[in-house]
Amino acid sequence: xxxxxxxxxxxxxxxxxxxxxxxxxxxxxxxxxxxxxxxxxxxxxxxxxxxxxxxxxxxxxxxxxxxxxxxxxxxxxxxxxxxxxxxxxxxxxxxxxxxxxxxxxxxxxxxxxxxxxxxxxxxxxxxxxxxxxxxxxxxxxxxxxxxxxxxxxxxxxxxxxxxxxxxxxxxxxxxxxxxxxxxxxxxxxxxxxxxxxxxxxxxxxxxxxxxxxxxxxxxxxxxxxxxxxxxxxxxxxxxxxxxxxxxxxxxxxxxxxxxxxxxxxxxxxxxxxxxxxxxxxxxxxxxxxxxxxxxxxx
Amino acid sequence: xxxxxxxxxxxxxxxxxxxxxxxxxxxxxxxxxxxxxxxxxxxxxxxxxxxxxxxxxxxxxxxxxxxxxxxxxxxxxxxxxxxxxxxxxxxxxxxxxxxxxxxxxxxxxxxxxxxxxxxxxxxxxxxxxxxxxxxxxxxxxxxxxxxxxxxxxxxxxxxxxxxxxxxxxxxxxxxxxxxxxxxxxxxxxxxxxxxxxxxxxxxxxxxxxxxxxxxxxxxxxxxxxxxxxxxxxxxxxxxxxxxxxxxxxxxxxxxxxxxxxxxxxxxxxxxxxxxxxxxxxxxxxxxxxxxxxxxxxxxxxxxxxxxxxxxxxxxxxxx
Numbered sequence: 294x295x296x297x298x299x300x301x302x303x304x305x306x307x308x309x310x311x312x313x314x315x316x317x318x319x320x321x322x323x324x325x326x327x328x329x330x331x332x333x334x335x336x337x338x339x340x341x342x343x344x345x346x347x348x349x350x351x352x353x354x355x356x357x358x359x360x361x362x363x364x365x366x367x368x369x370x371x372x373x374x375x376x377x378x379x380x381x382x383x384x385x386x387x388x389x390x391x392x393x394x395x396x397x398x399x400x401x402x403x404x405x406x407x408x409x410x411x412x413x414x415x416x417x418x419x420x421x422x423x424x425x426x427x428x429x430x431x432x433x434x435x436x437x438x439x440x441x442x443x444x445x446x447x448x449x450x451x452x453x454x455x456x457x458x459x460x461x462x463x464x465x466x467x468x469x470x471x472x473x474x475x476x477x478x479x480x481x482x483x484x485x486x487x488x489x490x491x492x493x494x495x496x497x498x499x500x501x502x503x504x505x506x507x508x509x510x511x512x513x514x515x516x517x518x519x520x521x522x523x524x525x526x527x528x529x530x531x532x533x534x535x536x537x538x539x540x541x542x543x544x545x546x547x548x549x550x551x552x553x554x555x556x557x558x559x560x561x562x563x564x565x566x567x568x569x570x571x572x573x574x575x576x577x578x579x580x581x582x583x584x585x586x587x588x589x590x591x
Numbered sequence: 592x593x594x595x596x597x598x599x600x601x602x603x604x605x606x607x608x609x610x611x612x613x614x615x616x617x618x619x620x621x622x623x624x625x626x627x628x629x630x631x632x633x634x635x636x637x638x639x640x641x642x643x644x645x646x647x648x649x650x651x652x653x654x655x656x657x658x659x660x661x662x663x664x665x666x667x668x669x670x671x672x673x674x675x676x677x678x679x680x681x682x683x684x685x686x687x688x689x690x691x692x693x694x695x696x697x698x699x700x701x702x703x704x705x706x707x708x709x710x711x712x713x714x715x716x717x718x719x720x721x722x723x724x725x726x727x728x729x730x731x732x733x734x735x736x737x738x739x740x741x742x743x744x745x746x747x748x749x750x751x752x753x754x755x756x757x758x759x760x761x762x763x764x765x766x767x768x769x770x771x772x773x774x775x776x777x778x779x780x781x782x783x784x785x786x787x788x789x790x791x792x793x794x795x796x797x798x799x800x801x802x803x804x805x806x807x808x809x810x811x812x813x814x815x816x817x818x819x820x821x822x823x824x825x826x827x828x829x830x831x832x833x834x835x836x837x838x839x840x841x842x843x844x845x846x847x848x849x850x851x852x853x854x855x856x857x858x859x860x861x862x863x864x865x866x867x868x869x870x871x872x873x874x875x876x877x878x879x880x881x882x883x884x885x886x887x888x889x890x891x892x893x894x895x896x897x898x899x900x901x902x903x904x905x906x907x908x909x910x
Contacts, residue, residue: 326733425602429609432886432893434848437866441882444870445620521739525852528741529867544742548856555749562742569737 330574405465413473517572705788713796735790
């Protein structure tokens with residue numbers, strides 16, 4: 294009898310503590326697709342960083358080889374009209390994609406999160422003004438807004454980044470505002486106020502950390518969308534200036550020689566798709582690992 | 592409900608004002624004077640005496656305060672006067688009337704395709720969760736939301752146009768003129784425009800359906816001995832459609848955004864291609880007008896979607 298009770302007590306002991314990091318890693322890596330996405334992103338990062346060493350030829354100098362060569366042993370993907378190696382340009386294009394994606398997400402998240410925090414925290418007129426302005430921005434399809442802004446500012450990659458950032462801000466502001474509205478109601482925020490902590494301090498030190506997980510997930514997914522939008526813009530001929538290499542522009546260049554060598558157009562498009570897919574998958578995995586309640590929302 | 596609708600309409604009115612301000616002032620970001628940009632394409636500026644510039648400026652109302660210019664612009668738009676295209680030497684309103692029907696034709700077909708096929712695909716994937724059908728549909732939806740539409744267009748052109756010779760590879764014909772040719776021409780562009788919406792509808796439908804078939808009332812229906820067909824189509828479908836309807840509002844925006852790319856790939860004389868062409872021709876009057884009209888269409892569609900919620904789901908309380 295006594296033994297039995299002992300074993301029951303043992304049974305009711307708290308389960309062994311699992312470290313938060315271990316739990317995160319287990320959930321994050323539990324899906325094959327997420328692991329695949331992660332590997333693609335690591336490969337992409339590696340390619341972008343070591344492009345100089347990885348690219349077999351100079352991606353910019355025309356006449357490195359004969360123009361429009363079919364894929365062969367020296368030029369695995371053939372060459373474009375100016376005789377530049379397609380594989381080398383593809384490798385350098387990863388830099389453009391990542392740079393545009395990361396800078397735009399950085400700029401947009403800082404501005405969007407500040408706007409969303411202020412709108413949610415102060416409420417009232419501040420909320421109305423900020424959120425209606427965000428609603429107005431959301432009436433423009435992302436690519437269209439970026440297209441118009443970039444064209445007004447003039448070409449160039451930095452203006453594309455500005456344009457894409459503007460188009461991404463409302464998404465952040467909306468999500469942050471919603472999160473702030475619910476976090477604000479917690480007792481610890483009221484305690485913080487009772488201790489006469491300033492608004493900025495409360496927002497940055499106490500609300501923002503609690504809103505961070507969904508924002509990280511949103512950022513990851515936005516990276517994919519931004520790379521897709523950048524590809525669209527450079528496909529239309531806005532942004533990258535020759536001789537720079539961008540995947541969208543490469544798809545368009547190759548389109549003209551589709552009959553002669555479809556690889557010119559297919560390869561960069563496949564690269565875009567793979568990278569966007571990878572960002573979406575990693576975003577999915579982060580969501581499940583950080584905050585599964587967000588399923589269906591982000 | 593009535594107060595909600597009124598409040599929502601008032602909100603929309605505020606947003607409309609902000610949208611028009613944005614569109615108006617974004618053009619003011621252009622380096623230089625709109626008049627100079629206009630003249631630079633028409634005449635030799637250096638040869639023009641300054642008095643003549645002033646006269647012209649007065650004539651176009653550009654010497655008035657910016658707010659007055661904005662109000663004038665709005666007033667003209669209310670009268671249906673969107674200004675004159677510098678590049679096409681044509682009233683912008685007439686130009687848009689010519690181009691919008693093409694985009695709307697493709698857009699409506701794409702919206703219908705993405706709604707019908709997306710709902711069916713998501714429903715089947717949910718009902719047969721984990722079976723072979725789900726294993727095919729679900730990965731395809733992931734591809735659908737990541738594939739660049741312009742690239743998909745090129746792939747389709749290569750396969751169905753250049754290799755198989757099934758479909759014409761570019762152009763647009765009005766269905767009133769030659770229905771057969773028109774239908775063959777729109778197949779590939781419509782697929783491109785629909786694919787993103789189709790995939791996201793299917794994903795949303797699948798997860799909503801999985802949520803609904805766990806509910807008690809569905810179990811009750813099973814225990815009453817109803818057939819799967821009746822349970823899914825009559826009881827579960829209606830409730831799982833609600834989240835999908837939200838996506839319809841977003842879908843319109845995606846189709847207009849996509850039309851810019853798709854119309855470029857397939858050389859379709861729609862409003863997206865007009866916009867791209869005008870941007871390269873620096874024809875900002877046209878850019879301004881198109882941007883405004885598209886934004887307003889999207890705004891109105893989203894307003895309708897928001898309001899129709901209550902009709903689709905009476906449980907929704909409007910706070």
